Amino acid sequence: MMTVLVVSQLLSWVGILALGVLLLAIARQVGVLHMRVAPAGALTTAGGPQAGDVSAAVEARLLNGVTTTIGGPAPGTALRLLMFVSAQCPLCKGLIPVAKSFASDERLSLVFVGDDDPATQQAMIARHGLDAYPFVNGPEVGQAFAVGKLPFAVLLDAEGTVLSKGLVNSREHLESLIVAHEMGIRSVQDYIAQRTVAAA
Numbered sequence: 001m002m003t004v005l006v007v008s009q010l011l012s013w014v015g016i017l018a019l020g021v022l023l024l025a026i027a028r029q030v031g032v033l034h035m036r037v038a039p040a041g042a043l044t045t046a047g048g049p050q051a052g053d054v055s056a057a058v059e060a061r062l063l064n065g066v067t068t069t070i071g072g073p074a075p076g077t078a079l080r081l082l083m084f085v086s087a088q089c090p091l092c093k094g095l096i097p098v099a100k101s102f103a104s105d106e107r108l109s110l111v112f113v114g115d116d117d118p119a120t121q122q123a124m125i126a127r128h129g130l131d132a133y134p135f136v137n138g139p140e141v142g143q144a145f146a147v148g149k150l151p152f153a154v155l156l157d158a159e160g161t162v163l164s165k166g167l168v169n170s171r172e173h174l175e176s177l178i179v180a181h182e183m184g185i186r187s188v189q190d191y192i193a194q195r196t197v198a199a200a
Contacts, residue, residue: 003022043167050148051180055160058144060136063121068134070111071140072160079163081177082107084142084152087124088117091169092151096128099153102174106153113141153177 047056048181055070055178070082083099096112103110110166113136114121121137124130145154145165155177168174 026028028109035140043173045146045148045167046167047148048144048165049162050161051164055153055154055156055162056144058140060138060140063118063125063135063137066136068136070113070136071144073124073155074160077158078109079158079181080111080156081174082109082113082141082145082156084113084145084150085124085153086114086150087120093124093128093150095169096130098171099174101134102171106178111136115139115142138160144166155181159182178183 011027011105032118044051055071058070059067060070061067074080081099081103085094087093087123099110099145102108111134112130115138118137125135145152149167151168153168153174155163157163164177166177
């Protein structure tokens with residue numbers, strides 16, 4: 001009986017050790033996979049001004065009726081983040097608080113742009129606490145930047161140069177706009193493509 005108990009315990013310890021080794025092997029493989037997976041970035045689009053182009057100054061109207069200029073030179077301003085959103089877009093609703101936090105952390109000037117019924121936009125502003133942010137409502141800005149899908153973001157400098165742009169649906173995508181600008185590339189996708197060509 002004692003021998004059976006000892007053998008049983010030995011087999012249990014061998015099983016536990018084998019599971020530990022297996023777990024370490026799996027963790028190593030997950031690490032390797034993580035290194036090989038390309039970083040996700042904002043998906044750039046072909047239309048409108050591209051990274052490096054100076055955007056045109058577009059006269060637009062805020063929801064409160066005040067006329068403003070979007071794009072073009074704005075000397076003395078911080079980097080400007082244009083967030084194109086809609087009250088009808090579920091992804092936009094989830095990304096709005098992320099964009100607010102991101103702009104605050106990166107010290108960006110944040111402007112929301114939409115093209116919906118004003119009452120619907122006002123309800124969204126109230127729901128998401130956007131009173132402190134300029135909110136342009138009209139088609140002019142979206143047409144100038146050739147925005148076809150939402151949520152979409154454009155990063156501009158003080159001269160009105162498009163630093164980066166693209167479809168975004170997470171903080172990582174927003175961060176990729178800053179990363180692309182800091183690395184001097186148009187987009188994360190361009191960087192990956194360059195590395196792929198260099199490695200071939």
